[in-house]
Amino acid sequence: MGNRETIVDPRGPIIFDIRNLWAYYGEKPAVKGVTCKIPEKRVTAVMGPSGCGKTTFIRCLNRLHELSPGARVEGEIFLRGKNILEIDPVVVRRRVGMVFQKPNPFPTMTIYDNVLAGYKLLGIKLRREEADRLVEEALRKAALWDEVKDSLHKRGTYLSGGQQQRLCIARALAVKPEVLLMDEPTSALDPKSTAKIEELVVELKKSVTIVIVTHNIAQAGRVSDYAAFFYLGELVEFGPTSQLFTVPRDKRTEEFLKGKFG
Amino acid sequence: MRSILWRKFKDRSALLVITVLAFLPALPLFHILYGIFRLGLPAFSWSFFTHLPTPPGEPNGGVGNAIVGTLMLSMLASALAIPVGILSGVYLSEYARGRFGEVVRVAADVLQGVPSIVLGIVGYLWLVKPMGHFSALSGAVALSLMMLPVIVRSTEEILRMLPYTLREASLSLGVNYWRTVIKVLIPTGLVGITTGILVALSRIMGETAPLLFTAFGNPFWNFNPLQPVDALPLTVFKYAISPYQDWIRQAWGASAVLTLMVLGLNLISRILARRLSGDGK
Numbered sequence: 001m002g003n004r005e006t007i008v009d010p011r012g013p014i015i016f017d018i019r020n021l022w023a024y025y026g027e028k029p030a031v032k033g034v035t036c037k038i039p040e041k042r043v044t045a046v047m048g049p050s051g052c053g054k055t056t057f058i059r060c061l062n063r064l065h066e067l068s069p070g071a072r073v074e075g076e077i078f079l080r081g082k083n084i085l086e087i088d089p090v091v092v093r094r095r096v097g098m099v100f101q102k103p104n105p106f107p108t109m110t111i112y113d114n115v116l117a118g119y120k121l122l123g124i125k126l127r128r129e130e131a132d133r134l135v136e137e138a139l140r141k142a143a144l145w146d147e148v149k150d151s152l153h154k155r156g157t158y159l160s161g162g163q164q165q166r167l168c169i170a171r172a173l174a175v176k177p178e179v180l181l182m183d184e185p186t187s188a189l190d191p192k193s194t195a196k197i198e199e200l201v202v203e204l205k206k207s208v209t210i211v212i213v214t215h216n217i218a219q220a221g222r223v224s225d226y227a228a229f230f231y232l233g234e235l236v237e238f239g240p241t242s243q244l245f246t247v248p249r250d251k252r253t254e255e256f257l258k259g260k261f262g
Numbered sequence: 263m264r265s266i267l268w269r270k271f272k273d274r275s276a277l278l279v280i281t282v283l284a285f286l287p288a289l290p291l292f293h294i295l296y297g298i299f300r301l302g303l304p305a306f307s308w309s310f311f312t313h314l315p316t317p318p319g320e321p322n323g324g325v326g327n328a329i330v331g332t333l334m335l336s337m338l339a340s341a342l343a344i345p346v347g348i349l350s351g352v353y354l355s356e357y358a359r360g361r362f363g364e365v366v367r368v369a370a371d372v373l374q375g376v377p378s379i380v381l382g383i384v385g386y387l388w389l390v391k392p393m394g395h396f397s398a399l400s401g402a403v404a405l406s407l408m409m410l411p412v413i414v415r416s417t418e419e420i421l422r423m424l425p426y427t428l429r430e431a432s433l434s435l436g437v438n439y440w441r442t443v444i445k446v447l448i449p450t451g452l453v454g455i456t457t458g459i460l461v462a463l464s465r466i467m468g469e470t471a472p473l474l475f476t477a478f479g480n481p482f483w484n485f486n487p488l489q490p491v492d493a494l495p496l497t498v499f500k501y502a503i504s505p506y507q508d509w510i511r512q513a514w515g516a517s518a519v520l521t522l523m524v525l526g527l528n529l530i531s532r533i534l535a536r537r538l539s540g541d542g543k
Contacts, residue, residue: 062434064430064433067433069359090437094435097434098430100430100431100434104428104431106431106432106446106450107428108450108452121432121437121445122435122436168431171435175435175436
């Protein structure tokens with residue numbers, strides 16, 4: 001369905017303009033004709049029950065979806081006016097970073113090298129001072145600097161789960177992306193670490209656009225400015241979080257928010 | 263009451279039988295090791311390790327050339343098999359989709375089952391015949407064919423064990439797949455891949471059959487890979503079937519050297535494997 005009245009265009013500058021996006025696994029569509037605009041330097045939450053296509057949707061935004069066997073994407077995704085489906089995916093992924101469900105620091109690298117992985121893995125040489133500055137800046141942004149500044153040369157995997165996730169955020173931020181995609185970044189974390197990440201998300205939107213997938217409705221309410229509700233691969237409703245949470249326009253959104261399914 | 267005791271008795275005796283049977287496979291190994299070291303270690307001496315072989319009856323003969331030859335053959339075979347093996351393993355784990363990958367995988371498994379003497383014939387046909395003479399290189403080629411499937415399959419297994427999220431982490435930073443393989447996957451799986459290489463090495467070091475008509479043997483010092491070269495298993499083979507007492511004594515000595523080398527490699531690969539499993543900390 002996804003009729004026009006339930007998809008509200010955000011006010012202010014737009015970073016992603018998505019038009020009739022279809023994503024397939026083999027013959028099976030996981031995202032069905034999604035059309036919406038993502039606002040710049042805001043937090044957009046993507047919600048929906050398991051298997052509704054929300055993760056597949058954001059994996060289209062950095063072209064990670066097409067790496068799955070048999071995966072295919074149709075439609076248009078304009079990033080500041082350029083269709084990313086026509087740009088080299090490697091370039092797209094430099095501009096659109098991602099944080100995953102489970103923290104995945106590189107196990108062979110130190111904290112320091114993990115933060116710089118986006119440069120080191122590409123063989124980009126940095127001057128010592130520049131590297132130090134980038135590391136500190138990214139770790140500060142990820143609210144991890146104070147905890148790790150004395151152990152920068154220890155392995156990243158020695159950190160706790162919540163710290164590892166913030167390390168992954170720092171790693172994504174270090175390459176200075178325009179958008180940060182977060183795929184249920186707190187689902188593997190304890191409540192305290194979750195709260196820290198949520199604070200961080202709100203802080204980060206000053207400098208970067210965030211699209212966060214969550215199946216935690218309360219979390220979407222706490223951190224997001226805009227919210228998207230997916231159901232069975234369709235974008236059912238999109239609009240300001242306050243509006244979507246208080247006066248949902250679609251019955252399915254209402255039922256989901258009331259906890260009737262999901 | 264009696265039945266409980268009876269059941270306890272049955273339980274205990276079952277445990278006893280199992281324990282004894284479990285020890286059984288270890289018994290021949292200990293027996294072999296005991297025999298080799300009892301007869302082999304007395305042959306060890308400075309000249310045994312550093313001298314060339316002497317005719318029967320002449321004292322101070324050694325197997326220095328065979329030790330050098332075995333090391334040379336192992337290194338040459340590794341130089342051939344390791345790069346090809348790792349890259350094939352990477353292909354199977356990361357890129358192979360559909361038919362061709364299956365063909366490569368089955369080929370590796372079949373190659374592993376080919377009798378080693380047949381691989382010697384292959385080395386003969388590929389190199390000895392065209393070159394017109396025996397050489398270390400042809401022996402190394404035959405040995406590398408033995409190493410190859412072990413390295414291919416172990417590399418594939420290790421890379422498959424690495425979580426997909428590790429690849430995603432790298433890809434999402436705008437790193438292409440090939441660099442992800444080289445800079446992330448192989449370093450992360452390095453301990454496991456090395457273990458596979460050492461297992462392959464310890465398999466080939468004791469091989470005689472592939473060398474019979476390739477490396478052939480050579481009673482003199484040779485450091486040229488294009489010339490025939492001696493190897494410890496060849497020495498053991500030649501000396502053990504001879505009628506001379508001091509040659510037979512040296513055959514035991516050479517067996518002990520070979521056994522120590524292989525044991526050492528096994529030990530290193532075990533230590534590495536333990537580090538691999540303990541790396542989750």
